[in-house]
Amino acid sequence: MTTLQPARTAVRKAAPAEAAVVSSALAAAFEDDPVFRWMLPDETDRAARTRAFFDLVVEVLAVHDDAWTTTDGITGAALWVPYGRPPMSDERAERFAAEVAEICGRHADRTLELIAAMDESHPHAPHEYLWFVGVVPAAQGRGIGSALIAPVLERADRAGAPAYLEATSPLNKALYERHGFRARPPISVAGGPPMWPMWRDPA
Numbered sequence: 001m002t003t004l005q006p007a008r009t010a011v012r013k014a015a016p017a018e019a020a021v022v023s024s025a026l027a028a029a030f031e032d033d034p035v036f037r038w039m040l041p042d043e044t045d046r047a048a049r050t051r052a053f054f055d056l057v058v059e060v061l062a063v064h065d066d067a068w069t070t071t072d073g074i075t076g077a078a079l080w081v082p083y084g085r086p087p088m089s090d091e092r093a094e095r096f097a098a099e100v101a102e103i104c105g106r107h108a109d110r111t112l113e114l115i116a117a118m119d120e121s122h123p124h125a126p127h128e129y130l131w132f133v134g135v136v137p138a139a140q141g142r143g144i145g146s147a148l149i150a151p152v153l154e155r156a157d158r159a160g161a162p163a164y165l166e167a168t169s170p171l172n173k174a175l176y177e178r179h180g181f182r183a184r185p186p187i188s189v190a191g192g193p194p195m196w197p198m199w200r201d202p203a
Contacts, residue, residue, distance in 0.1 A: 009147035010071035016062060022069055022077045023058045027051040029076065029134025034193040035168040039104060039111045052103045054132075060088055060096055061131060068148050076135035078148040083161045084126040114189045121187050121197050123164055128156045130165035145175060153179060157203045167196040176200075 014022050027050045030036045040046045057079065061067065064087075066080040081087045088096060097115065101108035130152070135144045156163050165181065167173040173183060173196050180203060186194035 008150070009142070009144045011068050011147050011151060012071050013065070014067040014069040014074075014077060018069065018074065019058050019062065020055070021074045022067060023051065023054040025069070025074050025077050025136050026054045026058070026079075026132055026134045028136045029140075030054070030132070030168075032137075033168050035114075035195060038192045039114070040107060042107075049103055049105070053100065056096070056099055056103065057132065060092065063088075066152070068151060070144060070148070075139040076133070076144050076148055078133035078145075078152070079131045080152050081129040081131060083128050083156070083159065087129065087131065110189065110192065114187070114192060114195075117187045117189055118166060118195070118197075121184070123197075123199065125162065127199075128152055128161055128163040130163065146179065149179065153200070156200075160202045162202060163200040165198050167198055168193075173198070 027047070031047055031050050036046070036050055040049050058067070061079050061081065064081055064085065066082050068078045068080070070076055087093075097112060100111060100115070104111045130149060133145055133148050135142075135148075153163060155161075163181070165176060166187065167176055167181075167183070176198050177183070179200070181198035181200040184197040184199060186196050188194055
């Protein structure tokens with residue numbers, strides 16, 4: 001008897017004109033994420049601040065033209081920094097930190113401390129860097145997240161390139177492990193949930 005495997009969700013590069021929709025999908029995906037709940041503990045404005053954060057991230061990473069989304073309606077997105085490139089210039093990184101602080105308001109210190117810890121743990125060897133991948137809650141559990149990261153992982157395998165990311169929850173960590181990522185010791189900021197740096201050697 002033949003067992004039919006479900007078809008992988010079709011994905012494509014996101015167009016610049018879709019930035020707002022991509023940001024909206026990512027904000028919905030991460031609003032209840034453990035790290036974002038810690039970064040933005042006030043439920044009254046978490047949704048708006050999370051959306052502002054992803055508006056900023058999508059804008060900053062647009063220069064790389066490596067955002068992926070679903071073909072049949074935008075139900076999620078993956079934001080990559082291509083192999084060997086820094087996410088942004090040093091000057092842009094300074095402005096990014098200031099803009100993140102403004103978005104986070106009175107909780108900015110904890111977020112900036114987390115970003116500093118992430119920077120300290122970031123590997124120096126060139127790699128494909130997955131900044132974020134997320135799927136809107138109503139579409140989760142259908143394999144869309146796996147489909148969104150597949151094109152760049154396939155690109156990395158063809159080029160013999162490693163990949164790197166930070167997992168923000170045990171559920172996400174398990175997903176990435178299924179795709180060949182291996183966790184390193186977690187990043188820990190006092191009072192915050194763990195994040196797992198994860199490295200993937202090419203297949």
